[in-house]
């Protein structure tokens with residue numbers, strides 16, 4: 463197979479990937495969701511990306527350990543040291559038990575992963591299950607790297623070499639984004655333990671050598687990556703917002719803890735944003751799209767996966783309903799073509815499909831270039847010089863690598879009804895049969911009446927549709 467090259471944000475270059483310690487397989491850590499709300503589809507782009515990464519690694523024969531953590535404490539409303547804990551703020555707003563909120567959104571996140579055919583990571587650890595280890599980690603670096611303030615234990619970023627090398631904004635403009643905390647030695651110093659203010663009522667707090675309080679968000683990832691993957695592991699991922707503050711701070715803690723220059727991961731990889739016309743999709747800004755809201759509009763979750771795969775993970779991707787609809791059509795065309803191949807399995811053997819596997823390998827080995835791999839799949843499915851059976855066999859590699867379950871998904875699965883539709887599939891099928899009968903009997907008044915009835919229920923009849931779709935829902 464071709465050597466895999468991956469873009470490392472720290473060296474700002476494409477580098478050939480080889481496992482740090484082949485005996486340990488490949489170890490990957492991905493910053494997980496903050497479970498104070500549903501993940502928006504932008505957040506989910508980050509996990510489609512990590513899933514592509516882990517699928518490519520597994521396909522190339524690596525034994526993978528993948529961690530996605532659940533941030534159920536510590537992430538403040540600003541990535542810098544200011545604001546409320548996002549979890550506490552959400553619980554207060556909803557007047558609910560914070561643990562119930564965390565559980566609810568964690569379950570919803572797991573469902574999102576399943577719906578997008580994202581492989582279940584090896585570990586999905588909760589930050590709140592690792593408080594004792596976080597306290598140990600902080601205690602171990604306290605003397606040489608930290609100082610105490612009334613508001614908590616702070617990390618002095620000048621105690622490690624090259625702080626902020628990862629960030630693109632480690633200049634004056636960047637620093638100004640960090641809100642001041644009284645007494646901090648340097649603007650970029652950050653809390654690794656936040657002590658509850660006198661009179662502050664937190665639902666989640668723990669005793670520590672620095673008073674009752676909660677861990678800092680950056681500390682969690684250093685502790686959980688070290689626990690599940692070791693002090694040095696292969697790849698750390700996150701969205702590009704993490705390149706600026708969260709990951710530089712994780713790196714600083716890792717360097718402090720190992721007492722060496724090691725940043726923790728051999729590769730630091732970042733996916734670009736899903737944006738809307740108005741800008742980055744963001745949970746904190748209030749309005750955002752969940753996977754369920756796409757389903758409610760009649761889209762299959764895998765249409766969203768297809769949309770993600772059509773863009774390179776390091777490019778910005780613009781979300782629009784038209785783009786999503788086009789991705790769903792592309793998926794439908796593939797599924798329809800594959801159903802056609804399945805009907806012709808006894809056709810005689812012809813040329814070989816081996817070249818397609820090589821082209822797939824070449825595309826994804828080039829920093830996971832999925833937009834380049836998709837046309838290879840189209841070409842394979844359409845190649846009349848290869849027998850249908852061989853095309854279907856060769857397709858399995860694409861299924862594995864791209865995570866589109868083309869071997870099991872059916873056309874009907876892709877015909878999702880919007881939640882607002884007032885009619886079910888069986889009724890639609892029944893009406894369409896009656897309409898065909900009316901047309902056969904040249905009773906066009908009856909046939910038109912049925913079409914109008916369906917239109918009123920949000921279903922458009924598609925006569926002569928080349929995809930053989932018969933009907934579709936009108937955007938509801």
Ligand SMILES: Nc1ncnc2c1ncn2[C@@H]1O[C@H](COP(=O)(O)OP(=O)(O)OP(=O)(O)O)[C@@H](O)[C@H]1O
Nearest residue numbers: 495496504505507508700701735736743744745746
């Ligand atoms: N619009 C986006 N496009 C792609 N990835 C994103 C986007 N927004 C956030 N991410 C990534 O999603 C992952 C989960 O982030 P997390 O749940 O902590 O988001 P958040 O900071 O609470 O949400 P937001 O930034 O939307 O307020 C992170 O890797 C983050 O970098």
Ligand SMILES: [Zn+2]
Nearest residue numbers: 493494683708
């Ligand atoms: Zn993290």
